[in-house]
Amino acid sequence: MANQILSIISVLLFPFIIFTEVEGAKKSNRVYDSNTATKLFVFGDSYVDTGNFVHSESYKIPNGITFPGSPAGRFCDGRIITDYIASFLKIESPTPYRLRNSTNMQHGINFAYGGTGIFNTSIDGPNMTVQIDSFEKLIQQNIYTKMDLHSSIALVNAGGNDYTNALKTGRFFDLPAFTESLVEQISVNLNRIHSLGINKVAVGLLQPIGCLPALTLISFRTDCIGLLNSISKDHNKKLLEAIQKLNNQTDNSVFITLDLYNSFLSTIETMQKKRAENSTLMNPLQPCCDVKNLGDSCGSVDDKGEKKYSLCENPKVSFFWDNVHPSQNGWSAVYRMLQPSLAQLT
Ligand SMILES: *[C@@H]1O[C@H](CO)[C@@H](O)[C@H](O)[C@H]1NC(C)=O
């Protein structure tokens, strides 16, 4: 049973197909004033990517219909957690790395890339190590001063794609060992971000993967799959221990965690309860942008331009936008639940 379910994951998740090389933006040597506002540097996957994966559905209709109004590189109808955290910090959402130029780096840079992980995944995009390499290069070019970095915040979110990729390649047979090596590498990455000069790092805990619409299909989207959620729970337990260790090695609490697991779960449960009393409300496990075939993505069209997906009436009442990603409404609810954690950043 477990193996059956796990092997379904590999077929269902992250059907990112095409990728070509990201064009680098032009070099720049601008040093930003150290007295300007906080900067945000973002590392990770599609949950935090705001525009680095050009050759993906994130740049296709209907992604972006709620915000900014047309597709602009988010795997969502609108704002994602990165945008909400930037607004919490009272800055603009940082420019995606591929769009950087000499005039738009003052709020930080978003290095996150949809489909990627801590380790290599099936996507030929930059893993987190490579994303941090890019950050280090910008520092070497003196784009940011020590003072800039000292008052900056990093947002780190990855892991989901590592699990789907591991399950695909069969490494899940030793899941505990895989989790251990993954968490070990995350620790190395977090330490490195801190040693480059950033003193506050917010780390996303793994979402309840058993609630993703691609997987709840096997329960006809009535319930999250507990067996799969236990993978997330175990990962998070080990990650929290690792972060505690890291914080113990630094004077102040450099690393804080954003509990995507419980904020997803409790938002979904609240929506399910409300729906039990009012059946016209939307099922939170139903994606707003649903595909007919699981190999398709929200934004696929056939040769004749015929859509391979259907849209719900109102994305603003959904929790999930597509088979994997929350809608703006979903992220906004999650953001509200993360407020107490985010308060530790300021
Ligand atoms: C830099 O990018 C911004 C958008 O982020 C754009 O408005 C501006 O024209 C660009 N500047 C240069 C010099 O390319």
Ligand SMILES: *[C@@H]1O[C@H](CO)[C@@H](O)[C@H](O)[C@H]1NC(C)=O
């Ligand atoms: C990340 O990618 C780089 C370059 O593709 C590779 O050399 C490195 O081994 C990868 N790191 C991890 C932790 O998978």
Ligand SMILES: *[C@@H]1O[C@H](CO)[C@@H](O)[C@H](O)[C@H]1NC(C)=O
């Ligand atoms: C990651 O992929 C790159 C090529 O994209 C390869 O050079 C590297 O060896 C891989 N690293 C690991 C640890 O698999």
Ligand SMILES: *[C@@H]1O[C@H](CO)[C@@H](O)[C@H](O)[C@H]1NC(C)=O
């Ligand atoms: C924190 O560090 C101290 C010594 O530096 C050690 O005794 C303690 O066990 C550590 N706690 C954790 C949670 O790692």
Ligand SMILES: *[C@@H]1O[C@H](CO)[C@@H](O)[C@H](O)[C@H]1NC(C)=O
């Ligand atoms: C049920 O939800 C709909 C929105 O979908 C709302 O218009 C209606 O007033 C609700 N009914 C009750 C009895 O709360």
